[in-house]
Amino acid sequence: MTSPHPDNVIDGRAIAACVLGELGQRIAELKKRSAQPGLAFVRVGDDPASKVYVGRKEKTCGELGIFSETKVLPNDTPERDLLALIDTLNSDERLHGILVQAPLPAHISEARVYSSVMPQKDVDGFHPVNVGKLMLGDAGGFRPCTPAGILELLARSNIRTQGAEAVILGRGNIVGKPMAAMLCQKGKNANATVTLCHSATRDIRSHCLRADILIAAIGAAEFVKADMVKPGAAVIDVGVNRVNGKLVGDVDFAAVQKLAGKITPNPGGVGPMTIAMLMHNTVTAAERFHGMTH
Numbered sequence: 001m002t003s004p005h006p007d008n009v010i011d012g013r014a015i016a017a018c019v020l021g022e023l024g025q026r027i028a029e030l031k032k033r034s035a036q037p038g039l040a041f042v043r044v045g046d047d048p049a050s051k052v053y054v055g056r057k058e059k060t061c062g063e064l065g066i067f068s069e070t071k072v073l074p075n076d077t078p079e080r081d082l083l084a085l086i087d088t089l090n091s092d093e094r095l096h097g098i099l100v101q102a103p104l105p106a107h108i109s110e111a112r113v114y115s116s117v118m119p120q121k122d123v124d125g126f127h128p129v130n131v132g133k134l135m136l137g138d139a140g141g142f143r144p145c146t147p148a149g150i151l152e153l154l155a156r157s158n159i160r161t162q163g164a165e166a167v168i169l170g171r172g173n174i175v176g177k178p179m180a181a182m183l184c185q186k187g188k189n190a191n192a193t194v195t196l197c198h199s200a201t202r203d204i205r206s207h208c209l210r211a212d213i214l215i216a217a218i219g220a221a222e223f224v225k226a227d228m229v230k231p232g233a234a235v236i237d238v239g240v241n242r243v244n245g246k247l248v249g250d251v252d253f254a255a256v257q258k259l260a261g262k263i264t265p266n267p268g269g270v271g272p273m274t275i276a277m278l279m280h281n282t283v284t285a286a287e288r289f290h291g292m293t294h
């Protein structure tokens with residue numbers, strides 16, 4: 001099938017399908033040993049976006065042959081009840097991964113919740129042990145799915161990170177900070193010079209204009225305009241913003257696409273890769289549990 005996109009548009013769905021295809025082979029190997037990867041989803045409250053995201057992740061598990069189980073708790077669940085549930089999931093041998101969907105209600109400490117998932121099942125890469133391993137360049141942990149998916153998109157689209165100026169907009173724990181940590185590592189598909197911009201950054205535009213790789217994870221609709229992008233740059237749009245009932249990214253796609261070297265569409269860019277990397281981490285967790293490599 002040919003890509004429905006112009007030449008410079010990165011087809012995240014096609015690249016995610018490739019990653020999932022490779023995982024299918026690893027799942028088949030596990031099956032030969034009578035093992036099946038298993039992933040638990042926990043959702044607290046009724047945030048509509050979280051419902052959609054978890055629904056997509058469950059569906060992909062089903063298609064790949066990963067066992068999954070979803071626990072939905074009411075919005076007013078006490079934190080101790082959520083921690084008790086995580087304890088139960090930690091000791092359930094059918095489950096190799098646990099994902100507690102963010103955001104959590106305000107009365108629950110995300111830090112305490114993510115620290116309570118055992119690091120070996122932390123397929124989100126949010127536990128302090130895995131955050132530490134990422135910073136240290138230790139491949140034995142788990143890397144957060146969205147930035148890991150972006151690195152995979154760059155690598156599979158032949159976008160060179162080696163020596164590149166990478167500018168990241170947004171310093172969140174889920175995307176911006178781990179993205180910076182990954183891109184600045186010594187090694188293949190990294191070795192970039194990283195600038196992390198945030199709400200206190202002066203003259204963001206001047207930083208963006210230096211970028212060979214510009215990653216927008218700032219949560220502001222169409223924040224990145226054409227006059228902020230160096231011609232030929234790779235532009236990665238992580239944003240999901242609802243404007244008048246319509247979903248738009250952090251990049252003004254129509255204008256930026258005309259001068260970018262490569263650009264992700266939104267939807268159809270980063271989103272499918274986040275799911276693919278979650279499946280990747282879950283398969284890796286199962287392989288480690290069963291004493292296989294990775």
Ligand code: GUN
Pocket residue numbers: 099100101102103124145146174274
């Ligand atoms: N909410 C938005 N992105 C994510 C993610 O990658 N993991 C979890 N658990 N929640 C999210």
